[in-house]
Amino acid sequence: MTVPARPTHAETMRGLNLALVLEQIARHQPVTRARLSDLTGLTKTTVANLVSSLETLRLVASAGPVREGGRGRPGAPLSLAPGPVAGLGLEVNGHYLAACVLDLTGAVRQREHVRVDNRGRDAQVTVDALAALARRVTARAGDDGLTVAGTAVALPGVFVEGRVNAPNLGWEAVPAAAMLTEALPAQAHGVEVDNEANLAALGELWYGAGRGAGSYLYLSGETGIGAGIVVGGELFRGAHGAAGELGHVVVDPGGAACPCGGVGCLEQVAGLDAVLRAGGIDDGEESSESRLTELVRRLDEGDGNAHRAINAAGRGLAIALVGAVNLLDPDTVVLGGLHARLGPWLIPPIEAAVTRGGGRLRARVPALLPSALAEESAVRGAAGTILSRVLADPLSIG
Amino acid sequence: MTVPARPTHAETMRGLNLALVLEQIARHQPVTRARLSDLTGLTKTTVANLVSSLETLRLVASAGPVREGGRGRPGAPLSLAPGPVAGLGLEVNGHYLAACVLDLTGAVRQREHVRVDNRGRDAQVTVDALAALARRVTARAGDDGLTVAGTAVALPGVFVEGRVNAPNLGWEAVPAAAMLTEALPAQAHGVEVDNEANLAALGELWYGAGRGAGSYLYLSGETGIGAGIVVGGELFRGAHGAAGELGHVVVDPGGAACPCGGVGCLEQVAGLDAVLRAGGIDDGEESSESRLTELVRRLDEGDGNAHRAINAAGRGLAIALVGAVNLLDPDTVVLGGLHARLGPWLIPPIEAAVTRGGGRLRARVPALLPSALAEESAVRGAAGTILSRVLADPLSIG
């Protein structure tokens, strides 16, 4: 269906085949050249050629001779090199800053998580703190023999023409990408910025609850509610990159007004503040973390207000998800953040509603899973973005 | 991001470049080889080579020497050949059968529309009638010097493992693709079957209201309500091809039960039957066509029931569309079928609601347009599907 916009010449062909071989190595490692020839449909000769390029790029290395006792000459097994290429993932959230470095094999080589209240802090101050964190982590990764090939940052906001609106941070039209490029170490050139829900969805896809799924909806619930939509192993971003604003789907036509301008938005019944308030937990001075823990305690105790709050949230989520499932046809739904914590109470009623609503239309009802990476989904996804680019275009690291 | 699953070799490269050149000819015709070289980034030599292949495939021909008074030697302008390659589009609907033949330039070379009530008719009978229609149209196209390169069929149903469930036709698990392949003329080998809303969305995309849009939601409203989702010029089908079931989005949590198993589905307030019933128009013997005309008459007259009915439908559609727009981020919404007819009454309130709901989050509120092709969207889209395949892979026509 899609025709490439650019011409294809011999080098393009080589790039595509390099990526193809590298991808198969990643998927089947350790793997011999002979097997790669079968997997890719390329000749043994060509595979040997491509592999030798990948070796000089230091993306691939021969792993120990893992034999499995066949007949003829044993093959030389190849695997992704655990260095020097690495991806750096960063995250800014209302309540913390986080960073992690992944090597090509997807292993976490560095991680750091700093609790700090970023809500309402000056954007420049937050960016500087993030840059400092990035420098620390990058330095430690360097000591470990790793070179960061790129950086991606997860932000809880919507991107409009290169500027970020992040209500939960108090950011309005902040040129985050530019500020970060400025503040980050030079080797992190070409910083990418993306929505937290999108990157968390990718994190779960590559390293967490979505690994088997191939196509799903990741629900990112904190103060705001967003969704990352994965279809056929790729993120669905919509026309302007603003897809997935599940928090403002209407779930209660007669309900309360929302700051977004609408009425009865999901966020108003299933967002963090709404749930805590309805659960009878005061704003107070405490962190939302400890207030959430308190809510969970009351739920365990059987407190009536807490249960009414979570039932309302469950009903809202069910309505929104029935709609999303009907529109998007995913095969799994992953609950993250707040809703992963509340999974034990939320999942059964939502599952029932999704099965009922439109259930007769569909061959299979999507499964509902809690996030597997908890607060790390977004940083892992961010770092993975860099790795996935390297895998898709090995020559890009020059 | 995406790595091709298949190896790339010299011939693959050629195929891609052929498609690239052909696509540019389609987009910029009439166009000279020199200009194509600029547009594609391929050398003059290569372009000349590729064009000569396209000429022997009879996909491209030199159009009259349209000069624009430049200096040097004038170029030989190339255009898509208006034959012999053509695509055949078919449609089965509750109330009619339709067919059309498009040549490569997208011109309608044959069309036929047969009013017939297919609801509850035996599927085999309907398929045979469709095949007869296809044969007639194909024969006439043949007299006109056209060869049908493929056939696509639009059905108002959901596809589950190759079988169609089409409640509005009374079809359950009908192996439509197989039956059609059997019944249709041999040259139509490899018949494709797709959802009516999807093909109508493509029809509007290529030849109708979506031509400028690039990314939109097409609302296909008759007895059932479906949506075709176009993003970046491509159809979004979801994990199992069942995306776009907008009719079963929940818009009235306390509302009526729907045969799908859910409660308060959009179809129950904005589907054809629901609107007619609420508008006080009896079932009777008349066709839904004439009943709809009657509703429009009463709306013009200012009848209270009719207005209440359409207001309820508008509210439901607004809720569903606010959700869909938030999730999918299209830049346009196109109303088709029933809702195109009722556009004058529906569009203003929906537009207001979509602007309110989530309006502050988005840079631009999507435009709302009525369908430009009316009942022809789906057949045109179906035929266009064939043409788009030829354009994307010129060698496929051998």
Add this chain to the structure above:
DNA sequence: AGAAATAAGTCCATCCGATAGACTAAATAT
């Protein structure tokens, strides 16, 4: 009108990268 300039299109030698198949290497089976 003739010459110079300009642009389009063709021809040819070359280069890049994949291929097929012969050849070498390293293991097991007899």
Add this chain to the structure above:
DNA sequence: ATATTTAGTCTATCGGATGGACTTATTTCT
């Protein structure tokens, strides 16, 4: 030890894009 089997390398070849020289058709300058 020898035959067999499988892995990996080497070499000639082929398909297809390239760059630059060449031819052709038209406008502009003199």
